[in-house]
Amino acid sequence: xxxxxxxxxxxxxxxxxxxxxxxxxxxxxxxxxxxxxxxxxxxxxxxxxxxxxxxxxxxxxxxxxxxxxxxxxxxxxxxxxxxxxxxxxxxxxxxxxxxxxxxxxxxxxxxxxxxxxxxxxxxxxxxxxxxxxxxxxxxxxxxxxxxxxxxxxxxxxxxxxxxxxxxxxxxxxxxxxxxxxxxxxxxxxxxxxxxxxxxxxxxxxxxxxxxxxxxxxxxxxxxxxxxxxxxxxxxxxxxxxxxxxxxxxxxxxxxxxxxxxxxxxxxxxxxxxxxxxxxxxxxxxxxxxxxxxxxxxxxxxxxxxxxxxxxxxxxxxxxxxxxxxxxxxxxxxxx
Numbered sequence: 001x002x003x004x005x006x007x008x009x010x011x012x013x014x015x016x017x018x019x020x021x022x023x024x025x026x027x028x029x030x031x032x033x034x035x036x037x038x039x040x041x042x043x044x045x046x047x048x049x050x051x052x053x054x055x056x057x058x059x060x061x062x063x064x065x066x067x068x069x070x071x072x073x074x075x076x077x078x079x080x081x082x083x084x085x086x087x088x089x090x091x092x093x094x095x096x097x098x099x100x101x102x103x104x105x106x107x108x109x110x111x112x113x114x115x116x117x118x119x120x121x122x123x124x125x126x127x128x129x130x131x132x133x134x135x136x137x138x139x140x141x142x143x144x145x146x147x148x149x150x151x152x153x154x155x156x157x158x159x160x161x162x163x164x165x166x167x168x169x170x171x172x173x174x175x176x177x178x179x180x181x182x183x184x185x186x187x188x189x190x191x192x193x194x195x196x197x198x199x200x201x202x203x204x205x206x207x208x209x210x211x212x213x214x215x216x217x218x219x220x221x222x223x224x225x226x227x228x229x230x231x232x233x234x235x236x237x238x239x240x241x242x243x244x245x246x247x248x249x250x251x252x253x254x255x256x257x258x259x260x261x262x263x264x265x266x267x268x269x270x271x272x273x274x275x276x277x278x279x280x281x282x283x284x285x286x287x288x289x290x291x292x293x294x295x296x297x298x299x300x301x302x303x304x305x306x307x308x309x310x311x312x313x314x315x316x317x318x319x320x321x322x323x324x325x326x327x328x329x330x331x332x333x334x335x
Contacts, residue, residue, distance in 0.1 A: 005051075005053065005102065005103065006051050006053075006102075006103040006104065006105050006121055006170070007051070007053045007054070007055060007100045007101075007102065007103070007104050007105070007174075008046045008051045008053070008054045008055070008104075008105045008106075008107055009054075009055050009057070009093060009096050009100060009104055009105070009106045009107070010039075010042060010043075010046070010054060010055070010056050010057070010106075010107050010108070010109045011056075011057040011083075011089060011092040011093065011106075011108060011109050012027070012029045012039060012056055012057060012058055012059075012062075012065055012109035012110075013057050013058055013059030013060060013062070013082075013083040013086065013092055014028060014059070014060065014086070014109070014110060015028075015059075015060045015086065016028030016060075016110075016223070018223050018224045018225075019031065019223070019224065019225065019228070021306070022290075022304060022306045023060075025061075026061065026064070026306065026307055027060065027061040027062075027064050027065050028110060028222070028223075029042075029065060029109050029110070030064060030065065030068055031222070031228065031288075031290060031304075032272055032274040032288050032289075032290045032291065033112070033222060033228060033231050033232045033235060033272070033288065034231075034232055034235030034236055034239065034255060034272055035235070035239065035241065035255045035257075035272065037068065038109070038110070038112065038222050039065065039068070039069065039109065040068075040072060040073075041112050041235070042107060042109060042112065043069070043073050043076065045107075045113070045117060046105075046107065046117065047073075047076060048117075049116075049117035049118050049121060050118070050121070051105065051117075051121075052076055052077050053076075053077045053079075054076055054077065054078045054079075055078075055079050055080070055081060055096050055099050055100055056069070056078060056079070056080050056081070056109075057080075057081050057082075057083050057092045057093070057095060057096060058080055058081070058082055058083070059082060059083040059084065059085075059086065060086075062080070062082060066080060079099055081095050081096050081099055082095075083095055086194075087194055087195055088190070088191075088193075088194025088195040088196055088197070089108075089194070089195075089196065089197040090181055090184060090185075090194070090195035090196050090197040090198075090199060090200050091185070091194070091195040093106060093177075093181060093197060094178065094181040094182065094184075094185055094195070097178040097181070097182070100174050100178075101174060101175075102173075102174060103121075103170070103171065103172045103173070103174065104170070104171050104174040104177065105117065105120060105121065105168070105169070105170045106168070106169040106170075106171075106197075107167065107168050107169075108167035108168075110221070110222050110223050111166070111167045111219050111220065111221055111222060112219070112220045112222060112231055112234075112235070113129070113166065113167060113168060113216060113218070113219040113220070114216065114217040114218040114219065114220070115129060115168060115216035115217060115219075117168070119214060120168060120170035120214060121170065123170065123212065123214065125148075125210055125211070125212040126169075126170060126171045126172060126209070126210065126211050126212070127168075127169070127170045127211070127212050127213070127214040128142065128149065128165055128168070128169050128201070128211055128212075128213055128214065129165070129166045129167060129168035129169070129213075129214055129215075129216045129219075130142055130163045130164060130165060130166060130213040130214065130215055130216070131163070131164055131166045131215065131216055131218065131219060132162050132163060132164075132215075133162055133164045134162070136156070136159040136161065136162045136163070136164050137155060137156060137157065137159060138155065138164075139155065139164035139165060139166075140152060140153070140154045140155065140164065140165035140198045141153055141155075141156055141159045141160070141161055141162070141163060141164060141165070142161065142163050142165060142213055143160055143161055143163075144161070144163065144213055147212065148210050148211060148212055148213075149205055149211040149212070149213055150205065151202065151205060152165065152198055152201060152202050152205065153198075153202075154191060154196055154198040154199070163213060165198065166216060166219045167219060168214075168216070169201075176204065176209065177200070177204075180200040180201070180203050180204045180207075181195075181197075181200045183200075183203065184199055184200045184203065220234050225304050228288070228304065229270075229286060229287070229288065229302065229304070232270065232272055232288055233270045233286070236253035236254065236255060236269075236270055236272065237253055239255075241253070241254065241255045241256075243255060243256035243262075243267070243273075244256065244258075244262075245262035245263065245265065245267060245279075246261075246262065246263040246264070247263060247264050248262055248263060248264060248265045248266065248267060249265075249266045249267070250267050250268055251266070251267070251268035251269045251285070252268055252269060253268070253269060253270060254267050254268040254269065254270070254271050254272075254273075255271075255272045255273065256273040257273055257274055257275045257276070257277065257291075259275045259276050260273045260274065260275065260276060260277040260278070260279070261277075261278045261279070262278075262279040262280075263279070263280050263281070264280060264281045265279050265280065265281060265282045265283065265284065266282075266283045266284070266285075267279065267283075267284050267285075268284075268285055269285055269286070270285060270286045270287075271284045271285055271286065271287050271288075271289070272287075272288045272289065273289045274288075274289055274290045274291040274292075274293065274307070275291040275292070276291050276292040277289050277290070277291060277292060277293045277294070277295070278293075278294045278295070278296075279295050279296075280294075280295070280296040280297070281296055281297050282295045282296060282297065282298050282299070282300065282313075283298075283299040283300070284299075284300045284301075284303075285300070285301045286301050286302050286303075287300050287301060287302065287303040287304070287305070288303075288304050288305065289305045290304075290305060290306050290307040290309070291307045291308070292307055292308045293305045293306065293307060293308060293309045293310070293311070294309075294310045294311070294312070295310075295311045295312075296311070296312045296313065297312060297313040297314060298311055298312070298313030299313075
């Protein structure tokens, strides 16, 4: 490794329980958002910043993640560390201590972030990404004094600031970070049953280590169906695509994979159609259709269709006269 060359550590071992049933058989980071899986967007950002060495912490369905990454990102130097039990983010990063030396950038694997990662790499200080939020009680929160972080608390009941920690951390000397994590592991201290990364960072701050808060433009959660759809809308708004379909109406912004087949349909706005998917005689808006799914004869909005799923609606022919009312929802019409 070249001097001062950063390694990126990306934890992707989470089971994604809030995205079930999709994540019963599919890793959360492989779900499509915009034009590619979540992990693809993260690896693109890391690579664009000039980082070529990446360590992924895998666990649940990790083989599927390795298969996708090795196929789609063969040009990057990617290694893997397994987290066999879900013991927390701090534990996941601690597991990489033998795989990483020198400068390290930690970037969470369940969030797509709008930020210039090069600012973290170029700063003379170790940095933590922060963003002002309306309800800081849901996040780790930092306190700042003299331009540096003076304290941090995970999900405080009565936060002293509204600066939330949002998932990017840079350290020029990874040994200091791993040393604090090792002390935390050795102490046996857990928060809510897990080894928390925030606890290790807070210990560094108490010991006098300087951490600078670095504001970012925004971050987009991929942990729940509704936030996944919000992130999908953000990506479609900020990228330009030229979707193609047969005998169909496209209402942008829309992404349709070149390997998908869309016929006789209305697609958009804010629809993403994944690799190998088939859409026939459907209306789809504000939805994500993952790879190899089949959707036919149905109107979908605000929906997530998992990989290889089949959604087939009804196709009726009607001859309806004046003053008629036809309902298919089994409700009783007013007499």
